[in-house]
Amino acid sequence: MKSLDHAALDCLIALIDEGNFDRAALRLSITQSAVSQRLRALEVQIGQPLIVRSRPLRVTSAGQVLLRHARQLQALRADVALELGETLPSKDRVAIAVNADSLATWVLPALQPVVDSGISLELIVDDQDFTHDWLREGRVLGCVSTVNTALRGCRLSALGTMRYVAVASPKLVRQQLEARPVLQAGHLGRVPFVVFNRKDDVQAQWVGQALGVNEPRLLQRYVPSSEAYVRAVECGWGIGVAAWPLVAHKIETGSLLRLHPDVHIDVDLFWHQWKLTADPSAGPAGSGLPSSVLDRIGQALASGALDLSASPRERAGD
Structure with missing residues (x-):
């Protein structure tokens, strides 16, 4: 060609x-x-x-x-510009896909050194089970995903575990759960759950683990924003199954109550990135030098993702 x-x-x-x-x-x-x-x-x-x-x-x-x-060429141009101390062209953005809960908690602080170094990023947000599709389709150069198998021509590294716990407002517990933070199978027909979007199945996973109900039919109210999701649960819209970093402080202050404290869903997260080569014509599966831009991003995310699952108090209680 x-x-x-x-x-x-x-x-x-x-x-x-x-x-x-x-x-x-x-x-x-x-x-x-x-x-x-x-x-x-x-x-x-x-x-x-x-x-x-x-x-x-x-x-x-x-x-x-x-x-x-094309995206690999773009990232390689960014590498050269950074090594020469040049400003990156505004059109040369490095696109990566991340899940909303990670974006709302640890991703931005983790990526701050990358942005400070002059790399222009574009963050694409999707469910953690679907960010991998963006990578496979060539729409991003890297992604944070639950998929633990690397695509051909990609590298994979473990980031950490995001813990999800069930929470509800004191008002909902008082009115719907008879003042006890314990959900029972009989409640499922009338107590709503707050769900991020139609791709989100962590609520069903939690119900299956907590109550032993397979494929539960839940009353669902959709709120597609991590921060607004937690606010909706605080307002009593329904039970939420939320990332621990988003609700830990609210549980401590009592604005949210944890349901079934012994039950949680742990979601392992992985960083995927294309193996870029010094000679882009060798293709994504080539064995040349890796892109320093993507390596910087991956290293920053790995550092920022440490201890995602729980606070020291939470871990001590497991």
């Missing part, structure tokens, strides 16, 4: 990230016509369509392959 035009590959990234031609052109500071021409030239060279012209734009299977290649 002939060498691919880097400017056209940048167009592909911009189109997928921005979702349409107008915003991609604005991001790249070129005309919409120029974006179309570069994409068309790339599709002619490959001999396959790369983008589905929908709203928003979607990448084809061939486009996913080139998208991964």
